[in-house]
Amino acid sequence: MADQAPNSSSSAALEFGIEGDEEFIHGAASGWVEARTSCDHLGSLSTDLLHIPTPDTPCNRCDHPSENWLCLCCKGVLCSRFVNKHMLQHYQQSNHSLALSFSDLSVWCFACDAYLDAQVISQLRPVHETAYILKFSEPPPFRTMEMQTIGENP
Ligand SMILES: [Zn+2]
Ligand SMILES: [Zn+2]
Numbered sequence: 001m002a003d004q005a006p007n008s009s010s011s012a013a014l015e016f017g018i019e020g021d022e023e024f025i026h027g028a029a030s031g032w033v034e035a036r037t038s039c040d041h042l043g044s045l046s047t048d049l050l051h052i053p054t055p056d057t058p059c060n061r062c063d064h065p066s067e068n069w070l071c072l073c074c075k076g077v078l079c080s081r082f083v084n085k086h087m088l089q090h091y092q093q094s095n096h097s098l099a100l101s102f103s104d105l106s107v108w109c110f111a112c113d114a115y116l117d118a119q120v121i122s123q124l125r126p127v128h129e130t131a132y133i134l135k136f137s138e139p140p141p142f143r144t145m146e147m148q149t150i151g152e153n154p
């Protein structure tokens with residue numbers, strides 16, 4: 001028992017380390033925590049999402065120049081609820097619920113009222129990649145496949 005008694009400084013360091021790790025994990029994951037990995041509204045996606053407007057396309061209705069949304073059902077480009085709400089109005093008028101943000105390339109479903117994880121949902125991955133390439137001129141980094149083991153099995 002006697003040699004189990006740690007000095008106070010090492011136990012404090014351990015506590016600090018665990019706390020730091022939790023904070024790191026939470027922080028790293030928080031950008032994706034609210035994104036859903038399924039959605040019942042993917043049937044309304046446009047059948048040609050390989051050809052989409054460029055991320056600097058202005059709002060089709062008010063010409064707002066940047067940070068617009070792309071309707072993934074009809075490929076209209078419309079401004080956010082923080083500008084003139086044209087994407088929101090488009091959803092209310094046409095029931096097109098899936099939109100991709102040209103500012104951060106997140107995908108929002110109005111019907112689910114949630115972000116969708118475009119790199120997990122296979123129907124969304126191609127258009128997310130296309131938009132990423134249009135915006136950054138390079139393909140997105142792989143996020144999901146790195147856990148596969150290669151050459152470890154006998
Ligand atoms: Zn607008
Ligand atoms: Zn639309």
Ligand SMILES: [Zn+2]
Pocket residue numbers: 039040041042097109110111112113
């Ligand atoms: Zn949905």
